[in-house]
Each structure stands twice: as C-alpha cells, then as structure tokens.
Amino acid sequence: MNGQGGAITIALTGQPNVGKSTVFNVLTGLNQYVSNWPGKTCEQRIGSLNHNGLEIQVVDLPGTYSLTANSVEEQIARDYIIQGQPDVVAAVVDAASLERNLYLLAELLSLPSPLVLGLNRLDVAEKQGLHIEAHVLEAALGIPVIPMVASKGQGVRELLEACVLVACNPHEYLPNRPEIRADHKAVMQEISTLISGRVPEPYPKDWVASKLLEGDEEVGRMMQSSLEERWQPVHDILLQHEDAFLAVASGRYEWIGRMVRAAVVRPKPGQVTVTDRLDRYATHPVWGLLILLCALGILFFFTYALGSPLQAWLELNVVQAGAVWVSTLLAAGPDWLVGMLSQGVIAGVGTVLTLLPILVIFFIGLGVLEDLGYMARAAYVMDRFMHPMGLHGKSFLALFLGFGCNVPAVMGTRIIESPKARLLTILVAPLAPCTARLTVVALLSPIFFGPNAWWISLLLIALPMGVLLLMGKGLHEFALGGEHTAFIMELPLYQLPNFKEIGKGVWQRTLDFLQGAGTIILVVSVIMWALSHFPGGEIEESFLAVIGRALAPVGNWMGLDWQMMVALLTSFVRKENTIPTLAVLYGAGQDGASLAQVLGGQLVPAAALAFLAVQVLFVPCVATVAAMVEETKSWRWTMLSVGLLLVISLSVGVGIYQGARLLGVGV
Amino acid sequence: MTNPSKSLEVTIIAPNTQALHTLCDLPVGGTGIVRQLSGGREFTNVAASLGFTPGVEVTMVQNYHHGPLIVSLRDTRVALGRGEAVKILVEVV
Numbered sequence: 001m002n003g004q005g006g007a008i009t010i011a012l013t014g015q016p017n018v019g020k021s022t023v024f025n026v027l028t029g030l031n032q033y034v035s036n037w038p039g040k041t042c043e044q045r046i047g048s049l050n051h052n053g054l055e056i057q058v059v060d061l062p063g064t065y066s067l068t069a070n071s072v073e074e075q076i077a078r079d080y081i082i083q084g085q086p087d088v089v090a091a092v093v094d095a096a097s098l099e100r101n102l103y104l105l106a107e108l109l110s111l112p113s114p115l116v117l118g119l120n121r122l123d124v125a126e127k128q129g130l131h132i133e134a135h136v137l138e139a140a141l142g143i144p145v146i147p148m149v150a151s152k153g154q155g156v157r158e159l160l161e162a163c164v165l166v167a168c169n170p171h172e173y174l175p176n177r178p179e180i181r182a183d184h185k186a187v188m189q190e191i192s193t194l195i196s197g198r199v200p201e202p203y204p205k206d207w208v209a210s211k212l213l214e215g216d217e218e219v220g221r222m223m224q225s226s227l228e229e230r231w232q233p234v235h236d237i238l239l240q241h242e243d244a245f246l247a248v249a250s251g252r253y254e255w256i257g258r259m260v261r262a263a264v265v266r267p268k269p270g271q272v273t274v275t276d277r278l279d280r281y282a283t284h285p286v287w288g289l290l291i292l293l294c295a296l297g298i299l300f301f302f303t304y305a306l307g308s309p310l311q312a313w314l315e316l317n318v319v320q321a322g323a324v325w326v327s328t329l330l331a332a333g334p335d336w337l338v339g340m341l342s343q344g345v346i347a348g349v350g351t352v353l354t355l356l357p358i359l360v361i362f363f364i365g366l367g368v369l370e371d372l373g374y375m376a377r378a379a380y381v382m383d384r385f386m387h388p389m390g391l392h393g394k395s396f397l398a399l400f401l402g403f404g405c406n407v408p409a410v411m412g413t414r415i416i417e418s419p420k421a422r423l424l425t426i427l428v429a430p431l432a433p434c435t436a437r438l439t440v441v442a443l444l445s446p447i448f449f450g451p452n453a454w455w456i457s458l459l460l461i462a463l464p465m466g467v468l469l470l471m472g473k474g475l476h477e478f479a480l481g482g483e484h485t486a487f488i489m490e491l492p493l494y495q496l497p498n499f500k501e502i503g504k505g506v507w508q509r510t511l512d513f514l515q516g517a518g519t520i521i522l523v524v525s526v527i528m529w530a531l532s533h534f535p536g537g538e539i540e541e542s543f544l545a546v547i548g549r550a551l552a553p554v555g556n557w558m559g560l561d562w563q564m565m566v567a568l569l570t571s572f573v574r575k576e577n578t579i580p581t582l583a584v585l586y587g588a589g590q591d592g593a594s595l596a597q598v599l600g601g602q603l604v605p606a607a608a609l610a611f612l613a614v615q616v617l618f619v620p621c622v623a624t625v626a627a628m629v630e631e632t633k634s635w636r637w638t639m640l641s642v643g644l645l646l647v648i649s650l651s652v653g654v655g656i657y658q659g660a661r662l663l664g665v666g667v
Numbered sequence: 668m669t670n671p672s673k674s675l676e677v678t679i680i681a682p683n684t685q686a687l688h689t690l691c692d693l694p695v696g697g698t699g700i701v702r703q704l705s706g707g708r709e710f711t712n713v714a715a716s717l718g719f720t721p722g723v724e725v726t727m728v729q730n731y732h733h734g735p736l737i738v739s740l741r742d743t744r745v746a747l748g749r750g751e752a753v754k755i756l757v758e759v760v
Contacts, residue, residue, distance in 0.1 A: 066716035070709055097743040100718045130742070215708050246704065249715035250722065275744070276728070283746075285734055380746045384734055387748070486710040487735060487748035488717060 007055040008167045010160075011081060013108065014092035015101055016063035016417065017373070017492040019120045021045075022150045022501050023092050024060045027160060030504070034512060036633045037076050042419065051160060059086065065100075065490075067107040068211070069218040072419050081111050082203060087167035090159060092118040092150075095125035095132050096493060098264060099256050105141075106178045106252040110207045114173040116162045117141065118155065120148045124493060129267025136263035142176040151498045178255035180210065184247040187237060188213060194234050198226050212238060214245040275373075275493045282374065283491075288381040295374065296400055299365040303358055304404055310357035319350035339533055340526065348525025351574060351623055352518045355407055356510065362408040363509050366415060367502035373494040375415055383487055389472040392421035399425065399432050399468070406434050406620055410627040411513065417489075420480050426631055427475055427641040430620035431468035433461050436575035437616050443579055447596045448608035456609065464616050467648060479640070517626035524622040528573045539584055544569060558614065558653040559607030559667070568618055575621050606660030606667045610653040617649035688759055690738065690752040693727040699757030700724055706754035717745055719755055 012027075014020040024032075028047025037044045045060040061080055062073035069075045081089060091108055093101035098119075108115055119134055138145035144162040148155030166173055180188050191209045199205045200222065211219040212234065220238075224231045238244075281287045323342040330338045369375050379393030386396050398412035409429040416422040441460050445453040531544045539545060548566035555565045563585035570577040579595070586598040603611065619642050620628075628638040660666045693699050701723050704711045718741040719725075728744060729737040735748045 066712070068712050068716070070712050070716075097741065099741040100743050103716055103718070128742075214712075245708075245712065246715065246721060250720045253718070253720050253723070279728070279737070279744070283729055283737060285731055376746070380735060380737075383748070486706075486713060486751050487746075488710070488713055488751050489746055490717065491737060491744040491746050 007057060008088070008164060009057045009059060009084070009086040010163050010167070011059045011061055011084070011086035011089045011113070012092065013061045013077060013081075013089055013104065014063060014118075015065050015094070015104055017490065018063070018092050018094040018101065019150045020063060020092045021060065021505075022498065023090075023118060023120065023148075023156055023159070024058060025501060025504050026150060026153055026156045028058050030507075032508070034508065042072050042076055049160075051164060054164060056160075056164070059084070064104065066104060067111075068214060068216055073417075075218065078111075081108070081113055085202065086113055087170075088116060088163045089113045090116050090118055090163050092120050092148075095119050095122045096128050096130060098125075098130075098132065098260055099253070102256045102259065103252055106256060109175055109177045110204065110210060112202075112204055114166045114170055115143045115175065116159065116166055117143055117145045118148050118150075118159045119145055120150050120155075122147050123149045123152075124495065128273060128493075131265040133263045137259065140176065140259045140263060142174055151501070176259075178252050180213070181247045181251040181254065184213065184241070184244055184251070187241055187244065191234060191237060194230065194237075195223060195227065198230065199223070200226055210248060213241060214248050215242070273493075275491075278494055279377070279491070282377040283380055285381075288377065292378050292381050295369065295378070296397070299362070299369070300400075300404065302365060303361045303408070307358040307361050311354045314354050314357070315350065318353060319346060322346050322349075335537065336533065339537075340529060343533075344526040344529030345522065347529065347573070348522035351525065352514065352521050355405070355623060358405055359408055359411065359513060360506060360510060362412065363506040364502060366412055367505050368497045370415060371495070371497035371502060373492045376489060376491050379489070380491065387487060389424075389469065389476055391425060391472060391476075392416050392418055395421060395425040399429060404435055406430050406432060406624040407517075407627045410624060410631050411509070413631060423632060423637060424472060424475055424480060426628055427637065427644075428468050428472045429628075430624050430641065430645060431464040431471065431617070433464050433616060434575065436621070439576055440571075440578050440615055441612055444599075444608075444612060447599050448603060448612070449605065456612075460612050460616050463613060463652075467617060467652075471644065471648070513627070513630070516630040517623065520626035520629065521623050524626075525573055528570065528622075532570065539566070539581070554650065558610040558650075558657045559604060560611055560653075561602075564603075564611055568614060571615065571621070572619060573622055575615075578615060604667050606657050606665070609660075609666070610657040613656055614649045614653040617645060617652055619646050619649070686758050687756045690725065690727075690747075690755040690757055691730070691732075691736070691749055693725070693730065693738075693757060693759065695727050695730050697759065698724055698726045699759050701755060702758050703756035704754060705756075706751075710751065710754065714751075714755065718743065719745075724760075725755075725757060 012020060012024055024045065024047060028049055031049060032045055032047035035044050036042065042062055047058045047060070049056050049058070059080065061077040064071070064074045064077050067074055067078040069078070080086070089108060091105050093105065105115070105117060119132065119137070122132065125132060134145045134147040144166060146155050146159045146162050148159060150156055179185070188209055191212055192205060195208060196205060199208050208219055208223065212223060215238070223234065227234065282291055323346045326342045326346065327338055330341065369378070375394065375397075378397055381393065382396040383393035386393055394416045395413070397415065398409050406429055409432055410426050413422050413425045413429070416425060438461065441457050445457045445460070449456050531547075532539045532542050534543060536542065544566055545562070548562040548569060551565040552562045555561060563582065566585060567578045567581040570581040582599060583595050586595075586602065619625075625638060625642060628641065629635060632638055687702055688699070690699070701719055701721055703721070704714060704719060723740055725738050725740045727736065728739050733749075735746055736752055737744055737746050
C-alpha cells in the first residue's frame, strides 16, 4: 500500500463522536468502498480521491479511545497503523474535549507513521467558552495542527494538503513525543534492553516495551513467543510492576496537560451549558424514560405512518403491475418462464422494494437521533434493564423497532458499539414479533379459536418476547462467555443534526442493503418459487409438497398435516405467505368456499395453537436472514440463530400439542 | 502474560488515605480527585483511556443513589454504572 505507483495512503483515526466520518465523507465524497476488516465483524471504509494529480487512498479506521487491544476496534486500528504502514495518519480530535481526545494522539505518537492533527468542532468549543490557539498547539506538539469545522466543510482541504505535505517530506517530521512518568523510566529502560533485538518487524521497540508495561495481552503473547526462554525475566519484572499501566496513562495525561496549557483558554468555572440543561431531563430516571418513549414513538410513527402507505403503493403500482406486465408481455412464452419472472423474480424484487421505504425512514430517524447525541442518553436510561441479559441499552432501541419489522431491527444494531452486545442483539432480533407474523396470527386465530381469539393472540405475541429474554440470557451465558462488559461510556455534547451527512449515510446504507441483502432475497425467492412450481407446475405436486410430506412425521407430533408444514416452509420467503399457501392447499375458492370454511374444521384447538406458536417463533423470513448475514458478516452465527429458532419453535409446538393431549384439553 | 480474570489492585499512595471515598459517595455538584482504581485490567484500561487517572478532578453531575451516574472530567461527561463507580476511589475536596 505504501507509496505504490506514487499513491499516498492516509489513515483517518479519532475517538468516537469527533466527526471523523464527516471528514471522511467530505474528503472522498461518494467515492468509497465498504467491506469488512479481514476476519472481523467490523466495517472497513476505504475511499479515494485525486489531489493535484496525486492518487490518494483514505482508510477510515474505527473510532477508538486508545490503542490498547481492549476491543476489536482498537486492535484493528493499531494493527493497521503498524502493519499497513500508511504514509500519514490524520488524527481528528474534538476541540471541545481536547485533553481526553489527545490521549489517542499521545498513543499514536509512539508509532512510526507521521501524524497530522485535525482540530475539529472549533465552533462547538467556542460556544462552550473554550478558546484554542492552533498554532501554539502546533508549536508544542511539533506536528501540523489544522483548525476545522468539518460539518461546514471548513479545514478539510487544509487537512488534506497538510497530510500530502507530511507524506511527501517524511524527514521533516519531528514530533514531540510523550514519555513515561519519571518513577517508571528505569523499569521501562530495563524492559527495552531485555527485548532488544527480539522484537518482530515492524513493531517499534519502545512501543512494545510501553505496551508490555501497560499489560497489553496481545503484545505480551507476541513477545512471549518471540523471546522464548528469555521471556521469564521480562515476565518477572512485569509482575512486580502491575500498576505500571496507570503510570503510563498518567504520564500521557501529564504530557497532554503540558501541551495544551499554553494553547487553551478555559471558560470561567460554573457555566451551565445547553447539554447540562437538556441532560437534567434526558437522563432523569423518570423523565428520561418518558422522553425515550416519546422519541421511539415518533420514530415508530414516522416509519409506519409514512412507510406503510408507501409500501402499499409500491406493492400495487410497481410489484403487482410489474407481474401483470410481464405476464402480458410474455403471454406467448413458456409457462415456467412467465411464472418464474412474475412469481419468483418480481416477488423477490417486490420484497426488497417494499422494505425500502421503511428502511430509509428508519435510517433517517436513527441518523438524526445519533447525530443529535441522544443515542448515548437512550442507552444510559435503558442500560439498567438490558444489562443483566448481556445486552446494551442501545439493544433495546433496535429490538423495540423490530416490533414492526425485523430487518430494520437487525440493521439498527449498528448503533451498538460493543461487538458482543451487537452480535447478541442480532441473534435474538428475529424474536421481536413483526407485523407480518402478527397479520397471520390476526387472520388465523379467529378462524381457529372463535371468541377466545383475542386472548390467545395476546399470548402468541407475548410468547416470542419471553423466548427472546431466555434465548438472550442463554446465548450470553453459554455462547458469548457470559462476562459483562463494564458500563462506562462518554456522553457526547448535543448538537444540531447535519442533514447532508445523514443523507449520505442513509444513501450508503441503502446501497449496502440492496447489494448484500437484496441479492440474497432475490435468489432465495426464485429458488422457493422453483421448489413450489417444479416438477409438475402445481404446488400440490411440487418439490415443496414432497418436502412437506417428508416432514409429516414431525407435523404429526404437533397434530399438523403436511399442508401445514408446507405453509410454514413458504413463510420463509414472506411471513404472510402462510395464508395464500393454506388457501391453495386446502382448496379455498373452489365451490365458493372461504379460507375460514375450509380451514375451520381442519385442526383441533391444541394443534392450531401449536401451529401458530411455531409460526411466530419459526425461522425468520429471508429478508431478515439476509440482513443478519449482511450485519454479522458470518453465515455461522446466522445459521446458529436460525437453527436455534427452528429447534425452539418446533419444540414449543410439540410441547403444546403433546401437553394438551396429556391434560386432555383442546384435543 | 498475567491472568486476565485475576483482579488487580492498583494503589497510588494518597496524601490522606482516610479521606478516600468511592465515586458513588460523591454528591451532585461535589468534586473529588481520583486516587485509586481497582477492578480488572479491562475496566481500568477503559477507565484510564476515558480520562480516569490518579490526580484528575471529577465532578458529579447526576447521582440518584441508585442506578448509573454521570460525572464530568477533562471537559467531557462520562456515564458509568454503580458497579464501576465503586472501583474508583476519590479524595473529596
């Protein structure tokens, strides 16, 4: 990557909430490529631009507070800087909380790549009464310091120019580097001597010594295997100095204090800021919950009040019209081709298309809440309820919105920073009862249960939520190690949302969804159509029916016949598909018989309950599975969740029917 | 390397050890100086990178004596659980 064909690579780093992604977007425009870091479930954004004929690649590193391998993000950021050896690292810091932000810079300075500091959000700092002299800071640090207000595009070009200048003249780069606190200098020296000559390339020796003292496990393992028999004396010293990492951390902060002293003019103490005033309510145990409910209510309202009519419109005017158009256009063509296009391809495209309005509105809502700085408050308010399950306060937000549709719930988990909590939320998200499954319950339970339908429906809505809690707890304890991540997080300052940036984010995420999940949905829709069509052209004699008949023994344990099993299988494409499948298989419409008439007498109440219980707990629809694959970047975890749901749903179904038989009720 | 599950105690000798309180004890508006951090390496590392190092001044912003609390330090606000706050010892000023 380094210097290939005259190209320059800039790595963009910064703590979370400093406006780093805004800088990235302004620099690269829409010329960006999103994928995952190799082997990690963490998003990698790379963009490119041309500056005065120079080809420049910008790598957006994950936002991290430090570079100790505490999290996947930190590991990725530091591995990239050390091993990828970018020509220059641009560190974006929030001027309004300069001291804490410079902590990452202090760590970056001990790595070989040259640095440029982007002093962002100067406008916010000024509003807080903080005045920062960029040139004084520049003189103290010995690296270029660029004043910026990235949200207004100010300073981004200057940052780029400074980066190019530093990258082209690496020998003129002479930074002022922080040192360890005086009382630990001797021991640091001792370790440096012991590891000298055995530090693997391209790791800098002093950095490795400092990380060993900080107790960094990854560096410890690396040096243990590299030093072999000479590890023991190093290990002994480290054991005697287990407190050293605080000396390293305090050393960095003391150094930061010296750096900023001359450059920063502070406000008079005791000023009450807008953020303080808003937080009195937003983080209050009672008011905070009410505000959260209102925020979610509004988001929910917009998603469905605007999204549902749009969905219906698209369904009628694009999807159905498209199917009719294809059938007329190809009237002379073979039946299977018309069928595949109108029922397979268009059904798949339709699923994707009708999801779009809801997803776009949902992404905008989340973007606004996040940009406002409210998301951290919502997490703070909800955390005490979600923590025992290993979930994060922000998991609640994603799951709550999954009540409408599981796809935005899965996609919404991106707001959760902790990778474990995020994965766990994705794995349980299909259990949030979605409107499609509620439609099936609402349509079928009056047919099956008559006057008792209302309370049985409520039970059927509560069932997946109960399973969600149990499965969350179980996965947390057994599959994800059970440890609680410490609850300690920054509450960023409130700020007005930047709609231009939100718009770009929504666009990018919608494209991601279309490319990734959209493709899977389309392919699976066509496959499911083929299974229901071939070999004979009728679903009764199709491969799907064959599979359904093969599953009849499982169905028998639940009191269900093969038609019911086929209906469950077709619900994989779209949950609502259960209804038309049942109608076709039981011959509704023939001799004017309605679905209620043909289905009413088919099942005893216990079997009907088992059927609907399986329906609400069953394998999520293909769109949700595709979104899960897209977000976890792992078929293994997705299949674990899908497999678990399959086992749980069938077990509950069998349990209900067999239990009822034992008790002699409803059979 | 050291066993990660092992709890680690880090003590920086305070001028007056009797005056140490946990961060939970600090009333709203009260200020303390961080003297000691305890707990696992992961927690102390995260806390340190968020600014909790010995000698730093911390002001309590919200503390309802149950549930998580909010403090302000180094020009930022940090929210933390009570379980985490008891691991941070401060000298009240």
